[in-house]
Amino acid sequence: MEAPAKFDAELIRDEKVKVMRAIRPFVGVSEPSAIIRGQYKEGVIDGRKVKAYRQEPGVKINSSMETFFAAKLFIDNSRWEGVPFYLRAGKALKEKKTQIAVVFKEVPHSMFVDDIKENPLEQNVLIFGIQPQQGVFLKYQAKVPGSKMCIYPLNMNLNYADYYGVELSDDYETLLLDCMMGDQTLFWSKKGIEFSWNLITPLLKEWEASDYDNKKVKLYFYEAGSRGPAEADELIKKDGRKWMLG
Numbered sequence: 001m002e003a004p005a006k007f008d009a010e011l012i013r014d015e016k017v018k019v020m021r022a023i024r025p026f027v028g029v030s031e032p033s034a035i036i037r038g039q040y041k042e043g044v045i046d047g048r049k050v051k052a053y054r055q056e057p058g059v060k061i062n063s064s065m066e067t068f069f070a071a072k073l074f075i076d077n078s079r080w081e082g083v084p085f086y087l088r089a090g091k092a093l094k095e096k097k098t099q100i101a102v103v104f105k106e107v108p109h110s111m112f113v114d115d116i117k118e119n120p121l122e123q124n125v126l127i128f129g130i131q132p133q134q135g136v137f138l139k140y141q142a143k144v145p146g147s148k149m150c151i152y153p154l155n156m157n158l159n160y161a162d163y164y165g166v167e168l169s170d171d172y173e174t175l176l177l178d179c180m181m182g183d184q185t186l187f188w189s190k191k192g193i194e195f196s197w198n199l200i201t202p203l204l205k206e207w208e209a210s211d212y213d214n215k216k217v218k219l220y221f222y223e224a225g226s227r228g229p230a231e232a233d234e235l236i237k238k239d240g241r242k243w244m245l246g
Helices: 009-022 162-163 170-181 190-209 212-217 230-237
Strands: 035-041 044-045 048-049 068-074 084-092 098-103 126-132 135-143 151-159 220-223
Touching: 009 190, 068 230, 084 230, 135 162, 135 220, 151 162, 212 220, 220 230
Parallel strands: 035 220
Antiparallel strands: 035 068, 044 048, 068 084, 098 126, 126 135, 135 151
């Protein structure tokens, strides 16, 4: 979102709405090039056996309900024109982690091109950690001390819990406290929620209108305790990119 005129809950919520309105509608949602849906099957998480989703109480044996989602989207405004956003979320995965990774573009030409033939430069990445670690983490390239021009990736980490020396509140604690204090900054407005539904409703309708055989083909299974279906990796790999899951 764009920066509001001042730090005000209503102005911040309005800017969020503007971003939602600028998201390009999904087209061809039945094709795996646009949306990846997944459902977990039996697996192991932290040494504990986990049932398949279809084995859970109250779930139909042939349920096509997705428990994993991956997508590529664009925001059609002047700031983000042409920049792809990749999203993924799911249940029964290897770990519970929420983060935003900003991957910087490669420079058109590197002054170190003659020195890095054996170890090509990786892209710099700025990660905003939300859970379980709250902080800011930067992955960048730096020269190794010495006479040779050797450049390797390094990490610069700021973990809020380590810095402040206190246990930080979790998501729901923060929202409940804000609610009691009357601070609506982190809450969505009615318009924001409506635009969110306007974006995903066509996806849900097309999926529900599909026959069972089509759903069965377009639903990708993954083991509980894994990182999700392999098709999610292909979604981003075909663009020459990769998920930042480390």
